Amino acid sequence: MPERVKNRLFVRRKARRTRTRLRVPIAAAPGGGRLRIALRVSGGLGDFIVIARFIRDLAAACEEFEFDVFATNPKVAAFAFSLVSGYGATFEEFLFRRSLGGYDLALIANQTVLFDDASARWDRIASYPLLARALHRMERVRADGLEIFVERHPYFDGFMARRAVYMNESRRTFLHHMAGLEYKGDRLVVPAVIPKEFPVRGPFVTVHNGFDTSVKIHGGSGRHTKCWPHFTELVALLKEEFPALPIVQLGSTTSEPIPGVGVDLIDKTSFPEVAAILAASAFHFDNESGLVHLAAAQGTMSAVMFGPTPVDFFSYPGNVNVAPEFCGGCWWTVPDWMDACPRGFDNPLCLRSTSALRVMNLVRLHLAGRLKAPAAVGSLPVAGLMEGAASHEAQSR
Numbered sequence: 001m002p003e004r005v006k007n008r009l010f011v012r013r014k015a016r017r018t019r020t021r022l023r024v025p026i027a028a029a030p031g032g033g034r035l036r037i038a039l040r041v042s043g044g045l046g047d048f049i050v051i052a053r054f055i056r057d058l059a060a061a062c063e064e065f066e067f068d069v070f071a072t073n074p075k076v077a078a079f080a081f082s083l084v085s086g087y088g089a090t091f092e093e094f095l096f097r098r099s100l101g102g103y104d105l106a107l108i109a110n111q112t113v114l115f116d117d118a119s120a121r122w123d124r125i126a127s128y129p130l131l132a133r134a135l136h137r138m139e140r141v142r143a144d145g146l147e148i149f150v151e152r153h154p155y156f157d158g159f160m161a162r163r164a165v166y167m168n169e170s171r172r173t174f175l176h177h178m179a180g181l182e183y184k185g186d187r188l189v190v191p192a193v194i195p196k197e198f199p200v201r202g203p204f205v206t207v208h209n210g211f212d213t214s215v216k217i218h219g220g221s222g223r224h225t226k227c228w229p230h231f232t233e234l235v236a237l238l239k240e241e242f243p244a245l246p247i248v249q250l251g252s253t254t255s256e257p258i259p260g261v262g263v264d265l266i267d268k269t270s271f272p273e274v275a276a277i278l279a280a281s282a283f284h285f286d287n288e289s290g291l292v293h294l295a296a297a298q299g300t301m302s303a304v305m306f307g308p309t310p311v312d313f314f315s316y317p318g319n320v321n322v323a324p325e326f327c328g329g330c331w332w333t334v335p336d337w338m339d340a341c342p343r344g345f346d347n348p349l350c351l352r353s354t355s356a357l358r359v360m361n362l363v364r365l366h367l368a369g370r371l372k373a374p375a376a377v378g379s380l381p382v383a384g385l386m387e388g389a390a391s392h393e394a395q396s397r
Contacts, residue, residue: 034064034066034086035063035065035066035104035105035124035125035127035128035131036066036067036068036102036103036104036105037065037066037067037068037086037103037105037106038067038068038070038096038099038100038103038105038106038107039051039055039067039068039069039070039106039107039109040069040070040093040096040106040107040108040109041069041070041071041077041110042071042072042093042110043110044290045076045079045080045271045290045291045293045294046289046290046294047290048076048077048079048080049080049188049190049290049293049294049297050175051109051110051113051175052080052081052084052188053172053183053184053186053188053297054109054113054175055067055084055086056085056184057176057181057182057183057184058131058134058179058181059084059085059086060085060184061130061134061181062128062130062134063127063128063130063131064085064086065086065128066086066088067086067087067088067107068087068088068089068090068091069081069087069090069091070090070091070093070095070096070099071090071091071092071093072092072093074091074092075090076271077090078090079190079191079271079272080188082190082191083189083190083191100116100119101119103119104120104121104124104125105119105121105124105125105131105135106119106120110153110154111149111153111154111157111160111161111174112146112149112150112153112174112175112178113138113175113178114138114142115138115139133180134179134180134181135179137179137180138178138179141177141178142178146160146163146178149163154332155332155335156332157331158310158329158331158332158333159332161313161331162310162313164177164313165310165312165313170312170313170315171313171314172186186296186297186316186318187297187298187299190271190272190275190294190297190298191271191272191275192275192276192279192298193270193272193275193276194273194276195269195273195276195277198277199263200246200248200262200263202246203245203246203282203370203371204245204246204248204263204280204281204282205238205245205246205248205282205283205367206247206248206250206277206278206281206283206284206285206295207231207234207235207248207250207258207261207285207286208249208250208255208284208285208286208287208289208291209227209228209231209249209255209256209258209286210227210251210252210253210254210255210256210266210287210289211224211227211254211289224254224338225307225308225337225338225339225340225341225348225351226287226289226307226308226351227351228287228305228307228351228354229352230352230354230355230356231285231356232258232259232260233356233357234285234359235247235258235259235260235261236260237356237357237360238360239260241360241364242371246262246263247260247261247262248261248262248263248277248281249263249264249265249266250265250266250274250277250278250291251265251266251267252267253267255267265277274291274294275294275297275298278298279298279300281295281300282367282370283300283302283363283366283367283370284300284301284302284303285302285303285359285363286303286304286305287304287305287307288304288305288306288307288309288314292304292316292319296316296318296319301318301319301320301366301370302316302319302320303320303322303359303363303366304316304319304320304321304322305322305351305354305359306321306322306323306324306328306350307324307328307348307350307351308328308329308330308331308348308350309329310328310329311323311328311329320359320362320363320366322354322358322359322362324350324351324353324354325353325358326350327348327349327350327353328350330342330343330350
């Protein structure tokens with residue numbers, strides 16, 4: 001049976017269920033204009049950026065729609081989604097189920113992307129055949145071996161990542177795979193505002209050693225198991241080899257000051273300001289964190305020190321992805337993997353085994369090449385970025 005016929009039958013079957021459930025004419029459904037989507041997201045900044053790229057490409061591939069976001073951290077979610085075509089507003093996640101009567105379709109996105117069949121208004125969706133095709137694909141992919149991962153999220157996320165890798169997908173692309181979409185790239189337009197007072201002129205690099213503020217660590221160290229412990233040594237090596245290169249530390253309340261950095265911006269910048277700084281950074285050094293996703297969205301190369309999270313699932317091809325020499329990849333093998341090493345080591349050996357010298361040897365040529373690039377790379381202010389920031393501010397008002 002041709003694919004387009006299967007898609008039509010899929011929508012007709014769903015539409016019959018909708019009419020039976022509602023027992024009202026479709027004219028009573030919300031909206032007479034564009035389809036309205038309620039999008040529930042979970043996770044931190046990195047997850048939101050990945051999902052925002054998915055919605056960006058869904059909007060480009062399908063008919064026009066409007067969407068609102070429901071998240072446990074609305075401020076961070078609004079930053080990631082606000083400039084995606086069709087965005088309306090962001091609300092607290094607990095309002096999601098209570099608000100579905102005002103939407104034609106509900107999507108739930110985290111490590112997978114699903115739709116809520118019970119609340120979907122298929123009579124309306126029938127007028128959006130390209131979107132209906134994407135939904136049909138989601139249903140088929142879910143039924144083809146992913147159901148157990150959906151039901152056991154997040155506890156089976158590590159196993160799902162292995163499945164995705166062997167499907168030749170990654171965190172960047174897996175949601176697109178589920179909906180049958182073409183991945184349009186890592187770059188994502190987000191609000192970017194140059195800080196009023198930035199003390200660096202010329203090329204600089206950025207470092208970050210924190211983690212998502214929504215994560216509550218219950219272990220004795222108070223540090224996430226993803227945190228690499230050798231940033232002090234790395235900064236010393238950078239200063240020895242590039243003595244005139246300014247080092248800027250980004251971060252929030254979960255970051256620890258690194259001795260030797262030239263500019264400490266811990267808890268002193270907004271997300272739009274961090275985006276502008278990362279866009280101008282010659283190179284970024286980090287744990288596997290949300291700022292790595294933001295740097296990729298801004299076109300900046302990162303050196304990422306991996307530990308518990310699997311490098312083949314979470315890495316960006318354009319980065320220097322430093323895999324551990326010992327162990328690693330225990331992400332969601334146990335519920336408390338963020339608090340303590342599942343193997344019982346006081347400090348996770350996966351990240352401890354990655355020395356600062358090894359990182360320096362891996363990035364040396366990349367960093368030297370980017371420092372020789374035109375002034376638009378690795379310096380702030382940048383004329384193009386300033387124009388973009390003004391445009392972003394205007395669009396977000």
